[in-house]
Amino acid sequence: MKLPPFEYAAPATLDEAIALLAASGGTAKALSGGQSLMPVLAFRLASPSLLVDLRKIPGLDRIDIDAQGVKIGARVRWRDILDDARLRTAFPLLPAAISHTAHYQIRNRGTVGGSLAHADPAAEMPGIAVACDAQLVIAGSTGRRTVAAADFFTGALSTVLADDELIVEVRFPAWPTARRWAFEEFAMRRGDFALAGIAAWYDLDSGGRATNTHIGVIGACTRPQRLAKAEAALNGKAVDAAAILSAAKAATESLDPPGDLHASAAYRRSLAGTLLERALQRASS
Numbered sequence: 001m002k003l004p005p006f007e008y009a010a011p012a013t014l015d016e017a018i019a020l021l022a023a024s025g026g027t028a029k030a031l032s033g034g035q036s037l038m039p040v041l042a043f044r045l046a047s048p049s050l051l052v053d054l055r056k057i058p059g060l061d062r063i064d065i066d067a068q069g070v071k072i073g074a075r076v077r078w079r080d081i082l083d084d085a086r087l088r089t090a091f092p093l094l095p096a097a098i099s100h101t102a103h104y105q106i107r108n109r110g111t112v113g114g115s116l117a118h119a120d121p122a123a124e125m126p127g128i129a130v131a132c133d134a135q136l137v138i139a140g141s142t143g144r145r146t147v148a149a150a151d152f153f154t155g156a157l158s159t160v161l162a163d164d165e166l167i168v169e170v171r172f173p174a175w176p177t178a179r180r181w182a183f184e185e186f187a188m189r190r191g192d193f194a195l196a197g198i199a200a201w202y203d204l205d206s207g208g209r210a211t212n213t214h215i216g217v218i219g220a221c222t223r224p225q226r227l228a229k230a231e232a233a234l235n236g237k238a239v240d241a242a243a244i245l246s247a248a249k250a251a252t253e254s255l256d257p258p259g260d261l262h263a264s265a266a267y268r269r270s271l272a273g274t275l276l277e278r279a280l281q282r283a284s285s
């Protein structure tokens, strides 16, 4: 289907992009990789008056790693994350999850900022951001603000972003090398959106028990979220078969996923529990 008509601008600075968004009174949209926006336009789910292309804005495509953690610019593409060898040690959960994101061609264009703003509950990056206590740096007409990923997503395809705001970068706290972690997801075909996915990680205390457990779910939810009851079931325990089963049971009981033509709610719930079992088995082995 042909796209609806729109004006196009490719500003050279972030301030200019924000000014264009603000001047449109909510009728303009940012364009990053276009891998979600173009289908949205083609299906006439949106008809913006103006597309503000972010590709000429300098500095949004950086990945910076230091003792505080990892900062990933909004225009960093999936391909950049997979190609950055530093991330495999500095934040191994991220490339592991992004290796499931979409298909080769889409990974060459799709970006971190676009995915976070699009807020698909089955997308990997929003799920990892919530599971890992990431912070989003957002710029708008009135300045910059930092929002915890857990507070950023308000529902399926919905966030706290205002019409004149852009995501600038996402910040992940430092990742200890001894951390135990795993990412598991199931999709109908490789590269499809996940029917369910689980990111799980924990640290070990001096007695070899799990502490600081974080368990995040995608797909089996209306927005990416942590599973507090499953985390509580693991914290303070040795991660053995019994603890893993009790965390998986807690996860299954606390989920209330939507059903659709791809999978029923009951299937997604059960799948998330199974994926958590697998993730914890892998993390603890």
Ligand SMILES: Cc1cc2nc3c(=O)[nH]c(=O)nc-3n(C[C@H](O)[C@H](O)[C@H](O)COP(=O)(O)OP(=O)(O)OC[C@H]3O[C@@H](n4cnc5c(N)ncnc54)[C@H](O)[C@@H]3O)c2cc1C
Pocket: 029, 030, 031, 032, 033, 034, 035, 036, 037, 038, 039, 054, 074, 100, 101, 102, 103, 106, 109, 110, 111, 112, 113, 114, 115, 117, 118, 122, 123, 124, 125, 161, 165, 166, 167, 168, 191, 192, 193, 194
């Ligand atoms: C066939 C197919 C399969 C896919 N499979 C997966 C998958 O398995 N997992 C997955 O996670 N994704 C998947 N995707 C989506 C893909 O990862 C997209 O690249 C991503 O969701 C959006 O990124 P983008 O850069 O293309 O954003 P765009 O399409 O350019 O923009 C998406 C939305 O974000 C807004 N936006 C863009 N950048 C910013 C910014 N910096 N600040 C504020 N708003 C912004 C736009 O206005 C728009 O509303 C798939 C897409 C397709 C077409």
